């Protein structure tokens with residue numbers, strides 16, 4: 001009997017799905033559970049979660065009496081703040097997502113970028129302190145975990161070749177994990193996608209349009225880092241990357257059915 005799937009559909013089915021969640025989901029326990037409940041229904045799909053937690057870092061730094069600054073959506077990270085930032089992201093946030101997932105029988109495993117040498121980092125040249133630029137390195141650990149049906153949950157703390165810890169923007173971390181696995185990528189945030197100059201959500205966005213909107217200040221803050229990360233992934237993988245909301249996790253099944261959700265960031 002011949003099957004009726006196109007090559008593209010078959011690729012879509014067998015590729016792992018990397019889902020990046022922004023930190024704000026952690027402030028809404030029911031949203032995280034709702035997302036994990038949808039992931040639990042994707043029985044034949046290998047899923048990897050990459051998470052941020054910028055808002056948790058903001059709170060912890062403020063509590064410790066530190067001020068913090070962001071440039072183009074990236075946190076300036078003095079070396080002295082690394083213990084606190086890595087403790088927040090690779091510790092508190094990562095362990096609490098893993099615990100919530102395991103309470104829902106998802107058999108999650110908490111990791112950071114340097115575990116199993118998945119991702120190597122170099123220091124950003126943008127004068128940001130201990131901020132890392134991630135590159136895919138070794139997929140053995142992730143492939144083994146996925147084959148054994150674990151749900152990997154990855155924080156955006158990485159390391160340089162000399163062993164120093166670095167803070168990586170979580171959208172950049174998700175792109176590197178996606179490249180490592182040649183996976184599909186979905187960037188989930190607290191809004192329904194990227195808004196254009198008229199304040200309406202865009203269904204599609206290419207590099208040229210994005211540069212203009214960033215220059216005009218229409219795309220700002222954390223959305224700048226996200227759009228730049230998505231453009232890089234779209235360009236490298238030769239396919240569009242969705243930016244959508246974690247507030248509507250049921251959209252994931254639409255994405256897997258080949259429908260566009262949120263804003264599709266296009267390769268140029």
Ligand SMILES: Nc1ncnc2c1ncn2[C@@H]1O[C@H](COP(=O)(O)OP(=O)(O)O)[C@@H](O)[C@H]1O
Nearest residue numbers: 022023189190191193194195218219220222223
């Ligand atoms: N053009 C834009 N369209 C949508 N959101 C934008 C835009 N420009 C800035 N933002 C802001 O970016 C935020 C998402 O970025 P960020 O807070 O870093 O998300 P996450 O933590 O999910 O990575 C939105 O909540 C919104 O306030």
Ligand SMILES: CC(=O)N[C@@H](CCC(=O)OP(=O)(O)O)C(=O)O
Nearest residue numbers: 022023052053054074075169170
């Ligand atoms: C270098 C850099 O900016 N690192 C980010 C890492 C966390 C993150 O990206 O969190 P969200 O996805 O919730 O924004 C930070 O310190 O906030």
